[in-house]
Amino acid sequence: MSASLDNQRVKQAIYTLPDEQGEAITLTYYGGQTQREIAENTGVPLGTVKGRMRLGLQKLRCMLIDTESRDSD
Amino acid sequence: MAAEFALESLVIDEGDAHRDHLRACPVCRGLLGEFQAVVNILPVALDVTPTRSELKDRILAEARADFESEVTGPLVEPLKSDPKFGWRDWITLRVFTLSGAVAVVIVALVVWNINLQFRLDDQKDVNSDQAILVDAIADASATTLLPGTDKASGASGSLVLTAPEGDALLFVRDMPAIPPDREFQVWSINDSGAASVGVFKPAPAPARAVAFAFDFSESDAIGVSIEPIGGSAAPTGDIVMLGTR
Numbered sequence: 001m002s003a004s005l006d007n008q009r010v011k012q013a014i015y016t017l018p019d020e021q022g023e024a025i026t027l028t029y030y031g032g033q034t035q036r037e038i039a040e041n042t043g044v045p046l047g048t049v050k051g052r053m054r055l056g057l058q059k060l061r062c063m064l065i066d067t068e069s070r071d072s073d
Numbered sequence: 074m075a076a077e078f079a080l081e082s083l084v085i086d087e088g089d090a091h092r093d094h095l096r097a098c099p100v101c102r103g104l105l106g107e108f109q110a111v112v113n114i115l116p117v118a119l120d121v122t123p124t125r126s127e128l129k130d131r132i133l134a135e136a137r138a139d140f141e142s143e144v145t146g147p148l149v150e151p152l153k154s155d156p157k158f159g160w161r162d163w164i165t166l167r168v169f170t171l172s173g174a175v176a177v178v179i180v181a182l183v184v185w186n187i188n189l190q191f192r193l194d195d196q197k198d199v200n201s202d203q204a205i206l207v208d209a210i211a212d213a214s215a216t217t218l219l220p221g222t223d224k225a226s227g228a229s230g231s232l233v234l235t236a237p238e239g240d241a242l243l244f245v246r247d248m249p250a251i252p253p254d255r256e257f258q259v260w261s262i263n264d265s266g267a268a269s270v271g272v273f274k275p276a277p278a279p280a281r282a283v284a285f286a287f288d289f290s291e292s293d294a295i296g297v298s299i300e301p302i303g304g305s306a307a308p309t310g311d312i313v314m315l316g317t318r
Contacts, residue, residue: 010118028082029115035082054076054108061111 013063021056024049075101079108217295217316225249225313232259232295232316239288243273246280249313251299258300259285260308261292270295272304292318 014022023042027033035053039046077083078091095102215235221228230245243259251257259270273283289295294317299310 007117007119010114014115014118025080025115028077028080029112030119033082034084035077036084038082050074050077053080053082057076057079057108057111060114061107064114065110 010064013060016063017056017059020044021052021059024052025056025060028053075104076108079105079112217318219243219245219295219297219314219316221247222312222315224311228313230297230314230316232289234289239286239290241270241285241287241289243283243285244280245283245297245314248275249299251275254302255299255310256302256304257297257313258304258308259283260296260298261287261289262294262296263291264293267296267308269304269306272300289318294318 014025017025024038027038027041028035033041035049036046038044039049042049044052074083074087074091074094078088078095081088083091091101095105215233217232219230219232225248227247228245228249229247230243233242233244234240235242245257248257256272256274258272260267261270262268270287271283271285273281294315296308296312296316297314298308298312300308
């Protein structure tokens with residue numbers, strides 16, 4: 001993780017995610033909920049929650065890591 | 074499932090199962106690496122909160138510190154000892170303290186014993202007097218009943234000789250009220266006249282006992298009259314009690 005990844009940039013990346021993906025990642029990582037708990041609390045199928053997590057992480061990777069790599073190049 | 078595993082959103086069984094899968098699946102391991110790299114960035118979004126591992130370490134450290142302070146803290150305030158006051162001094166102090174306590178107990182016992190002795194002697198005297206009195210009362214010849222006269226019909230009394238040489242006790246009850254400048258005088262009466270036995274003042278209590286020292290061997294009768302303070306040579310006032318022997 002680069003030192004150039006500051007607080008505001010990571011926040012902005014998370015806010016940029018679609019709401020349902022940002023919600024899944026936020027509830028999981030910052031809220032400490034399991035994927036099953038998120039599915040139950042939000043009324044969304046478990047498979048859908050899994051997909052939102054995966055897509056959210058992929059987008060964050062693109063926004064943060066891949067961009068950083070290009071910037072460093 | 075690599076994304077959920079990286080986010081630690083799997084329950085234990087799911088996580089263990091995926092961990093087993095990762096050992097045999099290089100594709101998933103690569104995918105997990107990519108996701109893990111993103112997850113490692115997520116703490117940066119927090120303003121002041123440390124990462125999970127840092128938070129865990131801090132909580133454990135605080136819990137450990139609390140535990141150690143509770144366990145190793147002083148349970149009792151330690152005594153402030155004088156470095157010049159050694160164990161020999163403690164022994165000496167205890168010996169002196171013990172000796173002092175024993176001395177106090179001995180003195181208290183002696184005082185208590187003396188007090189008991191005095192009380193016992195007093196009680197012996199009382200018992201002796203009571204025994205004499207009981208014997209005298211039991212002996213009818215030693216007791217003279219003194220009924221009240223018409224001047225004091227409610228009064229009554231008895232004279233009890235308590236010793237052959239003449240000591241006597243006069244018991245009176247419900248004596249009449251008399252002026253302050255008067256008192257009662259006891260008389261020994263026979264054919265030759267009346268001889269003064271002694272005087273006594275009225276008492277607030279309805280009954281009282283008065284002791285006299287007089288030889289009643291020549292007495293034919295005993296009387297009590299009201300006389301001026303100090304008594305008279307011969308009866309001058311009202312006779313309030315009179316009894317023959």
